[in-house]
Amino acid sequence: xxxxxxxxxPQLITVLVVVLIFGFFTFNAQINMxxxxxxxxxGFLSQxxxxxxxxxxxxxxxxxxxxxxxxxGLLNTLLVAFIGIIISTILGVIIGIARLSxxxxxxxxxxxxxxxxxxxxxxxxxxxxxxxxxRALPLPQDTEPMFGxxxxxxxxxxxxxxxxxNLDILFYSILxxxxxxxxxxxYARKLQExxxxxxxxxxxxxxxxxxxxxxxxxxxxxSLNFEIPVIKQLSAGxxxxxxxxxxxxxxxxxxxxxxxxxxxxIAECVRAGxxxxxxxxxxxxxxxxxxxxxxxxxxxxxxALRIIIPPTTNQYLNLTKNSSLAAAIAYPDLVLVFAGTALxxxxxxxxxxxxxxxxxxxxxxxxxxxxNWYNKKIAIKEK
Amino acid sequence: xxxxxxxxxSFVAMVAVLFVFTTETMAAKKSKTLKNTQKKxxxxxxxxxxxxxxxxxxxxxxxTGVDVDVxxxxxxxxxxxxxxxxxxxxxxxxRFTALTSGEIDILSRNTTWTLSRDADIGLxxxxxxxxxxxxxxxxxxxxxxxxxxxxxxxSACTNIGTTTELNxxxxxxxxxxxxxxxxxxxxxxxxxxxxxxxxxTYTTDKSGLAAQRTKLSNPDDHIVLPETISKEPLGPVVRxxxxxxxxxxxxxxxxxxxxxxxxxxxxxxxxxxxxxxxAIKRLVGAEGELGAAFGLDNDWSLRxxxxxxxxxxxxxxxxxxxxxxxxxxxxxLWTKGGILYVPPAR
Numbered sequence: 001x002x003x004x005x006x007x008x009x010p011q012l013i014t015v016l017v018v019v020l021i022f023g024f025f026t027f028n029a030q031i032n033m034x035x036x037x038x039x040x041x042x043g044f045l046s047q048x049x050x051x052x053x054x055x056x057x058x059x060x061x062x063x064x065x066x067x068x069x070x071x072x073g074l075l076n077t078l079l080v081a082f083i084g085i086i087i088s089t090i091l092g093v094i095i096g097i098a099r100l101s102x103x104x105x106x107x108x109x110x111x112x113x114x115x116x117x118x119x120x121x122x123x124x125x126x127x128x129x130x131x132x133x134x135r136a137l138p139l140p141q142d143t144e145p146m147f148g149x150x151x152x153x154x155x156x157x158x159x160x161x162x163x164x165x166n167l168d169i170l171f172y173s174i175l176x177x178x179x180x181x182x183x184x185x186x187y188a189r190k191l192q193e194x195x196x197x198x199x200x201x202x203x204x205x206x207x208x209x210x211x212x213x214x215x216x217x218x219x220x221x222x223s224l225n226f227e228i229p230v231i232k233q234l235s236a237g238x239x240x241x242x243x244x245x246x247x248x249x250x251x252x253x254x255x256x257x258x259x260x261x262x263x264x265x266i267a268e269c270v271r272a273g274x275x276x277x278x279x280x281x282x283x284x285x286x287x288x289x290x291x292x293x294x295x296x297x298x299x300x301x302x303x304a305l306r307i308i309i310p311p312t313t314n315q316y317l318n319l320t321k322n323s324s325l326a327a328a329i330a331y332p333d334l335v336l337v338f339a340g341t342a343l344x345x346x347x348x349x350x351x352x353x354x355x356x357x358x359x360x361x362x363x364x365x366x367x368x369x370x371x372n373w374y375n376k377k378i379a380i381k382e383k
Numbered sequence: 384x385x386x387x388x389x390x391x392x393s394f395v396a397m398v399a400v401l402f403v404f405t406t407e408t409m410a411a412k413k414s415k416t417l418k419n420t421q422k423k424x425x426x427x428x429x430x431x432x433x434x435x436x437x438x439x440x441x442x443x444x445x446x447t448g449v450d451v452d453v454x455x456x457x458x459x460x461x462x463x464x465x466x467x468x469x470x471x472x473x474x475x476x477x478r479f480t481a482l483t484s485g486e487i488d489i490l491s492r493n494t495t496w497t498l499s500r501d502a503d504i505g506l507x508x509x510x511x512x513x514x515x516x517x518x519x520x521x522x523x524x525x526x527x528x529x530x531x532x533x534x535x536x537x538s539a540c541t542n543i544g545t546t547t548e549l550n551x552x553x554x555x556x557x558x559x560x561x562x563x564x565x566x567x568x569x570x571x572x573x574x575x576x577x578x579x580x581x582x583x584t585y586t587t588d589k590s591g592l593a594a595q596r597t598k599l600s601n602p603d604d605h606i607v608l609p610e611t612i613s614k615e616p617l618g619p620v621v622r623x624x625x626x627x628x629x630x631x632x633x634x635x636x637x638x639x640x641x642x643x644x645x646x647x648x649x650x651x652x653x654x655x656x657x658x659x660x661x662a663i664k665r666l667v668g669a670e671g672e673l674g675a676a677f678g679l680d681n682d683w684s685l686r687x688x689x690x691x692x693x694x695x696x697x698x699x700x701x702x703x704x705x706x707x708x709x710x711x712x713x714x715x716l717w718t719k720g721g722i723l724y725v726p727p728a729r
Contacts, residue, residue: 347504
C-alpha cells in the first residue's frame with residue numbers, strides 16, 4: 001500500500017462517518033416525526049401568519065404570510081446589529097484611545113469602563129437597561145419635551161418624522177456630489193505626483209456635499225417638513241403620542257446594552273493595535289517632517305488597522321449573534337418573531353430552527369467576508 | 384497498516400452501533416411511555432414557570448396547582464405514589480417541543496385545546512381541566528371599566544407563543560382599533576413591564592390574569608375587565624401515537640371529576656367501598672376490573688382520590704382558598720350549573 005492511499009483512507013473514513021451520523025439523525029427524526037404524524041415541509045411559509053408584530057421596518061400585519069414575518073424579524077435583527085456596530089465602533093475607538101491617554105483621570109475612567117462592562121453578563125445588562133429605563137422614564141403625560149419636539153417616555157422615544165417632497169432630486173444631487181468628489185480626488189493625486197502641489201480636497205469635498213443638495217432646496221423644489229408627535233388621551237389616566245416616529249424602549253435598551261458591552265472589547269482591540277506599533281515608527285515619521293496629524297493618518301493608523309481589524313470582526317459577529325437575546329425584553333427580532341411566535345403557532349420546530357440557524361450563519365459569514373475584504377485591502381502589499 | 388485496520392474496525396463498530404439504535408426506534412411498542420415511566424419510577428411532567436393556582440413552586444420546590452394535580456393523579460395511578468413526579472418548568476414557546484421530543488410525557492401547563500394544535504403538530508389533548516377565556520387587565524386609574532372604552536394606540540403586554548397573540552389580533556381588528564403588541568418570552572417579564580407602566584393593558588387567560596395580579600406591586604390598583612374575548616379550554620396534552628398512555632391520563636382526570644360528582648373525597652374514599660351505588664364502588668375499585676384495560680391494578684382510581692383528592696378538593700385547595708378565583712363559574716359540575724361533564728367510568 002503506497003503512501004498516497006494511506007493518506008486518503010483515514011480521510012475517506014472520516015467523511016463517511018460524518019455522513020452516516022448526519023444520515024442517522026435525519027433518518028431518526030424522520031421516523032419519529034412519522035410516528036407522531038408530523039410532516040416535514042416549508043409550505044407553512046406561505047400561510048397567513050395571523051399574529052401582529054410590535055415594530056416593523058416593512059409593511060406587515062397578521063394578514064401577511066409567515067415568510068413576511070420572517071423578513072420582519074430578520075430586518076429588525078439587522079437594524080439592531082447595524083446601529084449597535086456603529087455605536088460600539090465609535091465608542092470603542094474613543095475609549096481605546098482614552099486608555100492610552102497620558103491624563104491619569106481619563107486613562108483610569110476608560111479602564112474602569114472596560115473592566116466594569118465586559119465583566120457583567122450581557123443578559124443582565126439588557127434587563128438592567130430595560131427595566132431601569134422603564135422605572136425611570138416618565139409616563140407620556142408627565143414628559144417634559146426635549147428641544148420642544150423630542151418626547152422620551154416609558155412607551156418609547158417619540159421624535160419628529162421627516163416629510164420630504166421631491167426626495168429623488170435631493171438623492172441625485174448627493175450622487176452628483178459624490179461623483180465629482182471622486183473626480184477631484186483623482187485630479188488632486190495626479191497634480192501632486194506631477195507638480196507636488198496639494199489641493200485642499202477635504203474642504204472642497206465638504207463644500208460640494210453641502211452646496212449641491214442645498215441648491216436643490218432653492219431651485220429643485222425639494223422641501224422638508226417635520227411631523228411633530230402630539231399627545232393623545234386614551235382614557236382617564238393613559239396617554240400616547242401620535243404622529244412622528246415612535247422608537248420603542250425595547251429597541252433603545254437592547255441597542256444600548258449591546259453597544260456598551262461590545263465597545264469594551266473593541267476598545268481593547270484598538271488599544272492593542274496602537275500599542276502594537278513600535279515607537280520608532282512615530283519618531284521616524286516625525287523626523288521626516290510629517291505633522292502629528294499626518295503621522296497618525298499616514299503611518300500609525302494604516303499599520304494599527306492591520307492588528308485591529310481581525311479581532312474587531314469577531315466582536316461584530318458577537319454583537320450580531322448576541323442580539324438574539326432580544327427575546328427577553330420583547331424586541332421583535334428574528335428569534336422572537338420567527339423562532340418564537342411563528343414556531344409556536346405552526347409547531348414546525350425543525351424547519352424553523354434550521355432556517356433561523358442558516359440565517360444567522362449567512363449574516364455572520366457576510367460580515368466576515370466584508371471585513372476580510374477590507375483587511376486584505378489594508379494589508380501590506382508586497383511588490 | 385495497523386493504523387488502517389484500527390480505523391476500519393472502529394468504523395465497522397460505529398456502523399453496528401448506529402444500526403442497533405435505528406432498529407430500536409423502529410420497533411413499535413404498545414405503551415412505551417407507561418413502560419418507561421414504571422422503569423424510571425417517576426412521571427415526567429411539563430408545567431408552567433410559575434402560575435399560582437395552576438402550577439407554582441414554593442420556596443422549597445414543592446409544586447402545587449390544579450395542573451400539577453393532574454400529573455400527581457397519573458403518578459398515583461401508575462406508580463402508586465402521587466409524589467413520584469418530576470416537574471419540568473417550560474415557557475410557552477418550549478412546551479410542545481419538549482413533549483414531542485420526549486423530554487416530558489405529560490404537558491399539563493394551562494394549554495388551550497385548538498384544532499391545529501391537536502391535529503397538526505403530533506399532540507393529543509386528553510380533556511379539559513379548566514374552562515377559561517381571554518380577558519384584559521387594566522389600571523383602575525385609567526378609568527376603563529369595559530373593553531368598549533379601548534382606543535387606537537393602546538399598548539398590550541402579553542406572552543409570545545400563545546393563542547393570546549392570535550385572539551388579541553382578532554379582537555382589536557374586529558373593533559377597528561390599532562394597537563401595539565408587546566410580547567415577552569416569560570410571564571415574569573410581562574408582569575414587570577406591565578407593572579412599570581409600559582403597557583396600558585395586560586391580556587391573557589382570565590385565570591392567568593387573576594393569578595398574575597397577585598404578583599403586581601399593588602394588586603388592588605388593577606382590575607380584570609368583565610369581557611371574555613375567546614374560548615380557552617385548558618387541559619393536559621400527551622404525545623400522539625401512544626393511545627394507552629393517552630387513555631391513562633384522560634381517565635385519571637375524569638376520575639377526579641367523577642369522584643366529585645359522586646361525593647367521594649380523599650377523606651371518605653375508603654369507607655365508600657361499602658357503598659350501595661355500583662358507580663361509586665367502581666370508582667374506588669370495589670367492583671369491576673377498570674384498571675386492567677390500561678395494564679394497571681384495580682386500585683388505581685382509589686389511589687388518585689385518596690392521594691390527590693377529587694376535582695373540587697383540588698380546585699378549592701389551589702384556586703379558591705388562595706383567593707385567585709373563589710367563584711368556580713363554568714368550572715362547576717354540570718349537576719350544579721357548570722359545564723364540567725365527563726363520560727362515565729365504567
